Amino acid sequence: MTVSSAPGKVYLFGEHAVVYGEPAVPCAVERRATVTVEAREDDRIRVEASDLSLDGFTVEYGGTTDRRPDVDVPASLLDAATGYIDAAVEQARDAADAPDAGFDVTIESDIPLGAGLGSSAAVVVAGIDAATRELGAPLDREELADRAYRAEYEVQDGEASRADTFCSTMGGAVRIEGDDCRRIDAPNLPFVVGFDGGAGDTGELVAGVRALREEYGFAADTVESIGDIVRRGEALLADADPEATPTEGLLTELGRLMDFDHGLLEALGVSSRTLDNMVWAAREAGAHGAKLTGAGGGGCIVALDETQETSTALRYTAECENAFRAELDREGVRVEGA
Numbered sequence: 001m002t003v004s005s006a007p008g009k010v011y012l013f014g015e016h017a018v019v020y021g022e023p024a025v026p027c028a029v030e031r032r033a034t035v036t037v038e039a040r041e042d043d044r045i046r047v048e049a050s051d052l053s054l055d056g057f058t059v060e061y062g063g064t065t066d067r068r069p070d071v072d073v074p075a076s077l078l079d080a081a082t083g084y085i086d087a088a089v090e091q092a093r094d095a096a097d098a099p100d101a102g103f104d105v106t107i108e109s110d111i112p113l114g115a116g117l118g119s120s121a122a123v124v125v126a127g128i129d130a131a132t133r134e135l136g137a138p139l140d141r142e143e144l145a146d147r148a149y150r151a152e153y154e155v156q157d158g159e160a161s162r163a164d165t166f167c168s169t170m171g172g173a174v175r176i177e178g179d180d181c182r183r184i185d186a187p188n189l190p191f192v193v194g195f196d197g198g199a200g201d202t203g204e205l206v207a208g209v210r211a212l213r214e215e216y217g218f219a220a221d222t223v224e225s226i227g228d229i230v231r232r233g234e235a236l237l238a239d240a241d242p243e244a245t246p247t248e249g250l251l252t253e254l255g256r257l258m259d260f261d262h263g264l265l266e267a268l269g270v271s272s273r274t275l276d277n278m279v280w281a282a283r284e285a286g287a288h289g290a291k292l293t294g295a296g297g298g299g300c301i302v303a304l305d306e307t308q309e310t311s312t313a314l315r316y317t318a319e320c321e322n323a324f325r326a327e328l329d330r331e332g333v334r335v336e337g338a
């Protein structure tokens with residue numbers, strides 16, 4: 001039995017624009033998906049994902065004769081739910097050159113689903129890591145990140161950047177621009193996350209931005225402007241001491257850029273009333289800045305505030321179901337209980 005875990009992330013800035021080759025800076029945060037993998041005697045896959053919506057599910061499928069899952073739910077629902085794990089298992093089988101390997105897979109996660117915190121990437125990264133280790137063929141982090149990206153790319157029909165999977169694998173703050181992925185030094189920023197209890201459909205939201213960008217030159221310019229915000233932000237981070245507490249000046253400037261980024265994401269149609277209300281609640285509580293994180297549509301916002309004010313205000317905001325501080329996770333994927 002092998003257990004691996006990988007963190008979720010928040011976007012300091014750059015989501016959506018990163019899909020079109022602009023840079024982005026996601027930061028891994030200390031909320032993890034943990035995947036337990038046990039090799040089986042046969043070639044079937046059994047998945048237990050108790051945190052999934054629909055009150056969780058357990059499903060067994062695969063094998064050469066019967067590839068149908070043995071549960072009675074619509075195929076589309078099941079595909080959506082098992083897609084990422086399926087893709088992770090396929091990557092692990094391919095990497096270990098074990099096309100018929102079967103597994104019992106158990107997923108536990110404290111990352112809300114589809115809420116912009118990269119739950120899919122964390123599940124895929126931890127899943128591939130655990131499955132390849134279980135097969136005696138562990139991957140180095142570069143290959144793991146690359147295979148996790150390919151898994152997400154496949155499930156999301158080609159609408160995926162390397163950002164989430166690279167960040168979840170490596171931990172810390174990272175910078176993504178096309179295929180160029182690197183870790184960057186960043187101080188421990190005081191992230192506060194607000195969660196509206198909802199979710200957005202990443203594929204649909206990305207497709208919406210793509211359509212706008214093709215229809216309007218100014219939407220394409222908006223995407224480029226998000227890139228400009230990221231370039232400005234990363235210059236600020238590069239000048240900061242990664243070991244020191246971030247200065248008030250740095251937080252003020254990063255916050256302004258986050259506010260700007262949120263405005264542009266809103267213009268691109270990926271915010272929502274609940275996300276906007278949480279963003280405004282955070283700003284009014286004195287946060288340095290606030291924006292949606294991830295695909296949008298519903299889910300989470302991220303704000304910068306070293307005090308408790310933003311968390312408290314968010315908890316009193318009707319649209320906010322849960323608010324918590326998210327510490328930077330510098331570790332990335334790890335083996336549990338070894």
Ligand SMILES: Nc1ncnc2c1ncn2[C@@H]1O[C@H](COP(=O)(O)OP(=O)(O)O)[C@@H](O)[C@H]1O
Pocket residue numbers: 033049050051052080081082083084107108109112113114115116117118119120121123200201202294295
């Ligand atoms: N705990 C979990 N157990 C099983 N699958 C999960 C879990 N968390 C996430 N997933 C998979 O990831 C999908 C959500 O990913 P996505 O829509 O990209 O949102 P995000 O990455 O922003 O959380 C879920 O529909 C599910 O397939």
Ligand SMILES: C[C@@](O)(CCOP(=O)(O)O)CC(=O)O
Pocket residue numbers: 014015016017018019114115116117118119120159160161162163164202206293294295296
């Ligand atoms: C919108 C996008 O930039 C980020 C999506 O993040 P999440 O899956 O909502 O956590 C898409 C991508 O980069 O693959």
Ligand SMILES: [Mg+2]
Pocket residue numbers: 118119120121164202
């Ligand atoms: Mg995702």
